[in-house]
Amino acid sequence: MTVELDGDSLTIDDVAAVARDGQAVSITPEARERVRASRERVEDVLEAGDPVYGVNTGFGELVDERIPRTALSELQTNLLRSHAAGSGRHLEREAVRAMLVTRLNALLKGYSGIRLEVLETLAAFLNEPVHPVVPSRGSLGASGDLAPLAHLALVLIGEGEATVPTGENGDGDGVRRLPGDEALAAVGLEPLELRAKEGLALINGTQMTLGLAALLVTDAEQCCRAADVAGALTTEVTMGTTAACAEPLHDVRPHGGQAESARVVRQVTAGSAVVESHRNCDRVQDAYSIRCLPQIHGAVRDAVAHLREAVAVELNSVTDNPLVFPRAALDDRASGTDRAAVVSGGNFHGAPLAHRLDYLIAALTDLAAVAERRIDRLLNPNLQESHLPPFLARESGVESGLMIVQYTAASLVAECRSVGRAGTDTVPVSGGQEDHVSMSATAAVNARRVLERTRQVIAAELRCGVEAADYVDETLGAGTDDVYETVRTVVPPLSGDRRPDRDVTAVEALIADGLLDETIEPHLE
Known part of the structure; x- marks a missing residue:
């Protein structure tokens, strides 16, 4: 093609x-x-x-x-x-x-x-x-x-x-x-x-900034879907409820990203016996990291959409200088001849992308942060449901299970938070002629780094969620069950302590290679 x-x-x-x-x-x-x-x-x-x-x-x-x-x-x-x-x-x-x-x-x-x-x-x-x-x-x-x-x-x-x-x-x-x-x-x-x-x-x-930004849009949208699915699985295996994803709730606060994340959770958990059995349980409300999933994830989706909008415009724009026009298109103030007009301007300035890339960095960092909080709910014996063993270890005490996965997730979130806002920085160059620059390429490089760390945290949540699912007696939703099976093709159940890094890396590859998307696509209308 x-x-x-x-x-x-x-x-x-x-x-x-x-x-x-x-x-x-x-x-x-x-x-x-x-x-x-x-x-x-x-x-x-x-x-x-x-x-x-x-x-x-x-x-x-x-x-x-x-x-x-x-x-x-x-x-x-x-x-x-x-x-x-x-x-x-x-x-x-x-x-x-x-x-x-x-x-x-x-x-x-x-x-x-x-x-x-x-x-x-x-x-x-x-x-x-x-x-x-x-x-x-x-x-x-x-x-x-x-x-x-x-x-x-x-x-x-x-x-x-x-x-x-x-x-x-x-x-x-x-x-x-x-x-x-x-x-x-x-x-x-x-x-x-x-x-x-x-x-x-x-x-x-602007093509280094733009090329990286275009790929970032694709990857960030993929991360948002993976985070929705990981959060849906965590909701089920911690005996939570998807009531907070009910469509009428989001109709009265109609942010596009929020509605989309809620829809994904509803559809991948459709038919879940876990959700059904806890529809009328004693727990009044789930923690924010579960109950506010549509609002948090949805805001990240909206940030990605904001970048997508700018990238779509930039892909078919002229961003060099000076530009050459037919004389008829411009007035006599432009340099050139009777046939051609040459105009010096600033279309090369990366600010339209730089600020949205910085916004994406902040949003993805929050996505990683909420996923890390859900990992803690899967592992922490002070927060877990009684059906889950501490740190999902088969023999707690002798074994540490997935304890340190949460450490790594916390470290990755801290790294995301340490990435600065490049688009609000500037250093004059070229003898002061170019006295305000955008740093858009730095923003793009930073955003890619944050996206990779965020994807790793989401992969860690999926890895822990699948392990926790083995302690749940009721059947999962059709979508989350398929996700469980897909992850299990690369990550076998714990039979004792082993290196978790390889497991998380394997799940991250499922996300990056699009295999997780392929798994959930049949369940999304």
Whole structure:
């Protein structure tokens, strides 16, 4: 299957398909024509000879430096070299592919003045594949994700580094890391010589932030579903009630996420003899971590939806600078010629994503925190129902059971809480010309870290919930019973103390690989 790129209709699911499933891409004829027209406008500006930022001037604080036409290609090459100043561990394959597809789609909008030949080579990077080696640190998220995108773009000119598949015709099982020119040669491509404005068009965008954010939306939505199911199972095995998930209750406080989480709990516990037998029990109310599950989880769902909204807009937006328009689209105050207008603006600024990513960090941290509280209710002998042994150990005292799983969950929650708000930070750069930056890429990296820790806490709750289910005589709901069976395919019951870390890791893989989603899907209307 191929994802068609036209600059207008890229979705979050498309990004995940290209980044994670390795789907190929193609460029539509309409997008090709827009790119050609945009490049013609740049050539028109060059012929006129007037100073235009990014076309024939220096960059940042050097904006007033006029560049002779004979040096314009060198200017673009030097831009990539000088801006490839990233550091830290390298981005994973899926993150690099997400960057590639989102940058390519933005350039296909036809406002960046880049040649079609360059974009066809970016498409080839995805299809061959050639994956540039990109350090994960160094972006300020203003003037775009400059350093990461510079490392990505260097491979176009035969510099930098990239990985390519091993074996003839790329049919090997591994990858080779090669210098840029050798990586291109390995797949039959030639290095490009950049022309006026092209280097700037390649690196002036939000695509590291955006690529990571698109994948985060997918993963965070998956985490929310897993948390709903884990909480539903905990509700059952602690002899709780799902009455707090009743539809009329949420109709009178109609937040979308709250209603959705309540619906998931109701549907996966449908037919539960445990829930039915405790419908009229002596317990008046469950603890907040169970009774308020829809409200807490639902608020997290709403935070994810807030990020999804921004990502959907950003995927089909133009985020570089300056932008090239037909003269008829703008007034005479814009630089350019009778045919073309070049406008300097700030679409590269990552604030629209940075603040929502920070919001996601806070929301996911709360999701991890409430899951940790439910783990404690499953293990803590001072809180447990009498049918559950302390720490779910088969022989309490001699054995510790799953006691330390809660320790680890508490540690993971503490780590999530320690992650700061990057989107409200700023450090002036470029001699003060760029005096307020977004730190959006840092926010995206932080959010990914928090999501991974949150997923681990949810996996820990599922692992403990399944163990507790073995002490429940009544049948579980149809959905939670299927979840029990799925988890048991990778985690056998305790027969004595053993390392719990492998169990939790196996459950986390069920979540990350989508197997838990597959298990519960038939039970959700």
